Amino acid sequence: MVDYFEFEESDEVEFIMRSRSNSYKGGILNFVSALDLSCNNLRNETPSEIGYLNGIIAINLSHNMIIGPIPRTLSNITQIVSLDLSYYKLSWEIPFEMSIFYSLEVFKVTHNNLFGKTPEMKNQFLMFSNTSYEGNPFPCGPPLSRLCSSNKESTIPLATTSIGVNRNNDNDMAAFFISFATSYIVFFLGFAEIFYINPYW
Incomplete structure (x- = not known):
């Protein structure tokens, strides 16, 4: 039997996410969770099951050897604040479902082989500039300077x-x-x- 650990009101944790530090104290710590598997030489594709971690607020899988597409199930994590998939071996299009995020503050898919249209510029994606997509020679659409054409030449x-x-x-x-x-x-x-x-x- 596994006991469920609960933080007390006097407990305080410093949570660092993409060089930004936040302190959380008391009962809120029972609702703060993150997944950092960066720099682990992970391989194969990103498991779609990661999208069922709907209580998580930060995911960092950067600097790994993971290939394939970004799982569409990531759009299930509606409370996510930080998503770092940079320096991966990702390919394929960025799922359009990701444009539904309302809490996302950090989005990085730099230095991959992504292509196709970027997520629609609405909700949190209005905040992100071309620096979120650096190192990907193939994506098109705002905020990037490469325009998408109807015959997919740009892809x-x-x-x-x-x-x-x-x-x-x-x-x-x-x-x-x-x-x-x-x-x-x-x-x-x-x-x-x-x-x-x-x-x-």
């Missing part, structure tokens, strides 16, 4: 760019060969004309 800029570069290279090579062939023919015809005019040469 795959690398492929589009490389195709454009290849086309430019093909055009350059074709122009080079045409100019080389033209110069060779002109040079040959010039010599032929000289020999025709003066056969003693």
Whole structure:
């Protein structure tokens, strides 16, 4: 049998979240909870079950080797204040359901491989600037300067760019060969004309 631990009115805890320190004292400590698994070399995908920790107010999973998408179940944690998923190996789009957060004060998904449209600029997401998305070359939409296009070109800029570069290279090579062939023919015809005019040469 596991006994449930309760804090007393005289207990005080300093809670540090993203370099911001808050002191909690007394009975409120029974309602404050956080999950910090940063810098643990965790691998595989983020478990969707993390979204069932609906009493948690802070999650820090930064600096790990976790791959795959951000679980949509995170939107179940309606009281969350701080979410740090930076320096991950995340890919896929940021779930649009996350725009429903009303308490979120810190949101960091920097230095991943996320792409697609950023969450809608409403509720707490009105507060977040492009610094929340730094190090992701693919996302589009506000607050980022990259605009989303209807044909999803913006979600795959690398492929589009490389195709454009290849086309430019093909055009350059074709122009080079045409100019080389033209110069060779002109040079040959010039010599032929000289020999025709003066056969003693």
